[in-house]
Amino acid sequence: MDEFNLIDAFFARHQSRRRDVVIGIGDDGAVVQPAAEHELVIATDTMVEGVHFDSTTPPRALGHKIAAVNISDLAAMGAEPSWLTLALTLPRVDRDWLEEFSAGLFEIADYYHCALVGGDTTRGPLTLTVTAQGQLPKGKAISRGKAKPGDWIYVSGDLGDAGLGLAVSQQRVEVASRHLKRVYDKLHYPMPRVALGQALRGIASACIDVSDGLLADLGQILKQSNCAAQVQIDKLPLSLALTETLEAEDALRYALTSGDDYELCFTLPEQHRGQLETRIAHTAIKPVCIGQVVGGDKGKIRLRDGADEWQFAAAVQPGYNHFNDND
Amino acid sequence: MDEFNLIDAFFARHQSRRRDVVIGIGDDGAVVQPAAEHELVIATDTMVEGVHFDSTTPPRALGHKIAAVNISDLAAMGAEPSWLTLALTLPRVDRDWLEEFSAGLFEIADYYHCALVGGDTTRGPLTLTVTAQGQLPKGKAISRGKAKPGDWIYVSGDLGDAGLGLAVSQQRVEVASRHLKRVYDKLHYPMPRVALGQALRGIASACIDVSDGLLADLGQILKQSNCAAQVQIDKLPLSLALTETLEAEDALRYALTSGDDYELCFTLPEQHRGQLETRIAHTAIKPVCIGQVVGGDKGKIRLRDGADEWQFAAAVQPGYNHFNDND
DSSP: OOHHHHHHHHHHTSOOOOTTEEEOTTSSSEEEOOOTTEEEEEEEEEEEBTTTBOTTSOHHHHHHHHHHHHHHHHHHHTOEEEEEEEEEEESSOOHHHHHHHHHHHHHHHHHTTOEEEEEEEEESSOEEEEEEEEEEETTOOOOSSOOOTTOEEEESSOOSHHHHHHHHHTTSSOOOHHHHHHHHHHHHSOOOOHHHHHHTTTTOSEEEEOSSOHHHHHHHHHHHHTOEEEEEGGGOOOOHHHHHHSOHHHHHHHHHHOOOOOOEEEEEOGGGHHHHHHHHTTSSOOOEEEEEEESSSTTOEEEEETTEEOOOSSOOOTTOOGGGOOO | OOHHHHHHHHHHTSOOOOTTEEEOTTSSSEEEOOOTTEEEEEEEEEEEBTTTBOTTSOHHHHHHHHHHHHHHHHHHHTOEEEEEEEEEEESSOOHHHHHHHHHHHHHHHHHTTOEEEEEEEEESSOEEEEEEEEEEETTOOOOSSOOOTTOEEEESSOOSHHHHHHHHHTTSSOOOHHHHHHHHHHHHSOOOOHHHHHHTTTTOSEEEEOSSOHHHHHHHHHHHHTOEEEEEGGGOOOOHHHHHHSOHHHHHHHHHHOOOOOOEEEEEOGGGHHHHHHHHTTSSOOOEEEEEEESSSTTOEEEEETTEEOOOSSOOOTTOOGGGOOO
16 A cells, blocks of 8 residues: 555545435445435536646645536536545645645535545646545436526526626736635635535526526526526625725626626526525525526527617636636 | 547547446536446556656556456456546547547446546646546445455466566566567556456455555455465466576566456355355466465565475565566
């Protein structure tokens, strides 16, 4: 057993309290007991140094975020997070880095009562992959493909702050010091909308998490649902951090095209609006209606400001993100 | 959507025929239906260029092997392989490479009736991670930790050939041309022992797949079971390729310490020997008894040749492997 195998033992010290974990870290595979009459949801996401983050990103944030982005995928399907596996490729063994990284990972895993049940640690360029498994009652998964013309379009919270945090971290934009913590927290410590995802079971017609930017991600729903949409830019939820930092058009550009917000974007048939209000009445969840699904060119999104058509002065690239840029 | 997202569509073209896949590639997560009264087994393994393979390895072999090593972990637990996800980090998009890689992956996935249900493709240094999910009847998982003194130790087939293949590919050893295909096939296209793993449910006391070398992997069983072992070197199954290529002591060194064979090593209580014979009677599976679990120093393996103690002339490093070497 080499130094890298020993790291698995390092992660295994943190024992989960989930009673459905029959065998955890330390065998050929983990053994878990799925709930009866439930379906399993599986999501996997990778983050690579120099592509999705850089060497200045705190390791605690990396541990949080690689778990969060996967749990967010489960949330977008309406699932309850259950089990995670971690494939960790490291250039060297650094105890301090591992302490911080694992603290970030376990904080969010514990918050959602989700167990790390296995993994593989290898030597190589810094690469993080988590595979997350969630569960939901049979037939209740929310796909991207069932939005219909007339359905209302919602987002679960402020858009653009993570993109602003990235711009600040890369010294492309300056924010007032009172906004600094918020924009960095949104970039580094996103909180997936798990409770909302579960509240949407059986009522939302489609759902996606906003990882590539609203236009790109809503575009996925529309393409897979064979529909178009109108989005009211005057309804987009924007934080004070965003509106006090950027010119109005730039703020909208961040809200519509920067990624990494991990809010949910979902579509809701008219007849389920009351049901949504009821389900979230006594929670802190405040989704905002930003437009409507319409017929027409598959995937096309028309922007409106009040009753008027609205266009960016300069062309924008949906889903543009410095770290995803392949040029 | 960038070029790397398009690759997901490339993999999605290959549709599985499994009826328990409710939603496959192309949504936030895959949705699958676990079998009633079954447990889920989850395994994950990563291969990194320059660490686990080099640039001369055929991409078809990489696709095969990253699936095979994960399916082998499921086999070692006694599980039936069901669903795979693939996290693929690529330095560039190369159609020919992807065609070959995916052909290798789907060949083995289809062979075991296992569906690729999701993935993530990112840009970066070539890194392959598969997470495999299998299923087995509740309570039937075979762990590493329940071997007892008196249990017999078996391996499922020839040891050392993959290590020989690696040595040949690195031009450290020459083999006769009649052995070349065999040693390369064992290195690049290992076939996990899925049928045997399932035959061992309820009768084997412990099981592991031989990925790091027999001494290292059997050592894991013994440590987790708090036992020691005697292994008869005169009983080790060795191929003609190995014995005709290497001096006797070198052949044993490969068989005991080189990794990547993906045979199963398992322990069987005396009273289940007949049951094993019965279960495999009409199959091509021919496991070989190579020794016995004994009491004594936890993890200690004593080698014997017939009735005599046996030792290597030179000290060996258990689990030594050029590509896993961290020095």
